[in-house]
Amino acid sequence: MDQQSRGEKIVVTCKVLLIVGFILSFQIGYSQDSPNKNSFKPSDSLNTKRQNFVIISEAVLATGTLIGLNQLWYAEYPKSNFHFINDNSEWLQMDKAGHVFSSYHLGRFGAEMLEWSGTSKKNQLLYGAGLGFAFLTAVEVLDGYSAEWGASSGDILANAAGTALYVSQELIWNEQRITPKFSFNTTKFANYRPEVLGSSISEQVLKDYNGQTYWLSVNLYSFAKDSKIPKWVNVALGYGAEGMITGRNENRTTFSAENLQRFRQFYLSLDVDLTKIKTNSHFLKTVFSVFNTIKIPAPTIELVRFNEVKYHLIYF
Incomplete structure (x- = not known):
C-alpha cells in the first residue's frame, strides 16, 4: 500500500486533535467554571479542578484515538514482529515536515492547557509539551507491529524535532x-x-x-x-x-x-x-x-x- 495513505492517517488524526480537541477542551472547561468571566484566563496558582480536567481530557482523547486507530485501521491488516522501515526518501520529506508541525503544536497546546490550570512551568514542559512526541511515537509503535507498515525512524526523529523546537525556546527565551x-x-x-x-x-x-x-x-x-x-x-x-x-x-x-x-x-x-x-x-x-x-x-x-x-x- 502507498505510504501516503499512512501519512494521511497521521495528519488527519493530528489535525483533528489540534483544532477540535483543543477548542472543545476549553469550551468544556469554560462551562465548568461558568459564569466566571475569567474562565479562559490562565490560573495564577495551581487550580486542581482545571488540572484534573486537563489531564483526564488529554488522556481520554489520546487513548481513545489510539484505540480507534488500532480497531478501525490496523485491525484490517496482519500483525508482525516489531520492525522499522526506511521511508526517508519518500514525498521529498514533506511528510517529515508534517510530523515536526504536528508534534510541535500538539505539545504547545498541551503545555498551554496545563498553563491554563496553573501547573508549574517544569510540568508544562515535561507533561504538556511531551504530549505530541508521546502520542505520535505511540502511533509509530502501532505501525511497527503491523505487517503492512512499520515504524519509521525518520518520523520519530521528526516528532522529536517538533517537541524540541517548542521546549528549547521556552528554556532559552521563555517564549515562542x-x-x-x-x-x-x-x-x-x-x-x-x-x-x-x-x-x-x-x-x-x-x-x-x-x-x-x-x-x-x-x-x-x-x-x-x-x-x-x-x-x-x-x-x-x-x-x-x-x-x-x-x-x-x-x-x-x-x-x-x-x-x-x-x-x-x-x-x-x-x-x-x-x-x-x-x-x-x-x-x-x-x-x-x-x-x-x-x-x-x-x-x-x-x-x-x-x-x-x-x-x-x-x-x-
Missing part, C-alpha cells in the same frame, strides 16, 4: 519566537491519483503533499525588542514540493504518461503572529493561539530548484 505553520493551495497532481491525493478540496488539504507548504514563522520584535517593529510582524521561511503522485520517484510513470519531475520549493514571506495581537479578551487569546498554526496569505518570493525565482503578490 519561531513557530511552525501550514498553508495549502490546490494542484493538478491530485487528478492523477484522487484516491490517494484527494478527490475534493477538503481531502486534498490533508492528502496532497504537492499543495502543502510548511513554514517557520519568525517574530522579528522578539529578536529586537528595542526596535519599533510591530510586535505581531513575522518573516516566514517556507518549504514545499511538487511533481509527486507517489511516495517514491521510480513509481511515477505507473500513473501518468507525462514526464513529471519532482522538485523542491523554498519561500520567503511576511506573516502575522496572532498571539502577539494585543487584546484583553482571554477568549480571543485562545482563538488566536489555535489559529496561529496557519500561515497568513502575504507577498512571497519563491525559489524553485535553486535556480528559478518567482514572485507572488499573494501566496497561501
Whole structure:
C-alpha cells in the first residue's frame, strides 16, 4: 500500500486533535467554571479542578484515538514482529515536515492547557509539551507491529524535532519566537491519483503533499525588542514540493504518461503572529493561539530548484 495513505492517517488524526480537541477542551472547561468571566484566563496558582480536567481530557482523547486507530485501521491488516522501515526518501520529506508541525503544536497546546490550570512551568514542559512526541511515537509503535507498515525512524526523529523546537525556546527565551505553520493551495497532481491525493478540496488539504507548504514563522520584535517593529510582524521561511503522485520517484510513470519531475520549493514571506495581537479578551487569546498554526496569505518570493525565482503578490 502507498505510504501516503499512512501519512494521511497521521495528519488527519493530528489535525483533528489540534483544532477540535483543543477548542472543545476549553469550551468544556469554560462551562465548568461558568459564569466566571475569567474562565479562559490562565490560573495564577495551581487550580486542581482545571488540572484534573486537563489531564483526564488529554488522556481520554489520546487513548481513545489510539484505540480507534488500532480497531478501525490496523485491525484490517496482519500483525508482525516489531520492525522499522526506511521511508526517508519518500514525498521529498514533506511528510517529515508534517510530523515536526504536528508534534510541535500538539505539545504547545498541551503545555498551554496545563498553563491554563496553573501547573508549574517544569510540568508544562515535561507533561504538556511531551504530549505530541508521546502520542505520535505511540502511533509509530502501532505501525511497527503491523505487517503492512512499520515504524519509521525518520518520523520519530521528526516528532522529536517538533517537541524540541517548542521546549528549547521556552528554556532559552521563555517564549515562542519561531513557530511552525501550514498553508495549502490546490494542484493538478491530485487528478492523477484522487484516491490517494484527494478527490475534493477538503481531502486534498490533508492528502496532497504537492499543495502543502510548511513554514517557520519568525517574530522579528522578539529578536529586537528595542526596535519599533510591530510586535505581531513575522518573516516566514517556507518549504514545499511538487511533481509527486507517489511516495517514491521510480513509481511515477505507473500513473501518468507525462514526464513529471519532482522538485523542491523554498519561500520567503511576511506573516502575522496572532498571539502577539494585543487584546484583553482571554477568549480571543485562545482563538488566536489555535489559529496561529496557519500561515497568513502575504507577498512571497519563491525559489524553485535553486535556480528559478518567482514572485507572488499573494501566496497561501
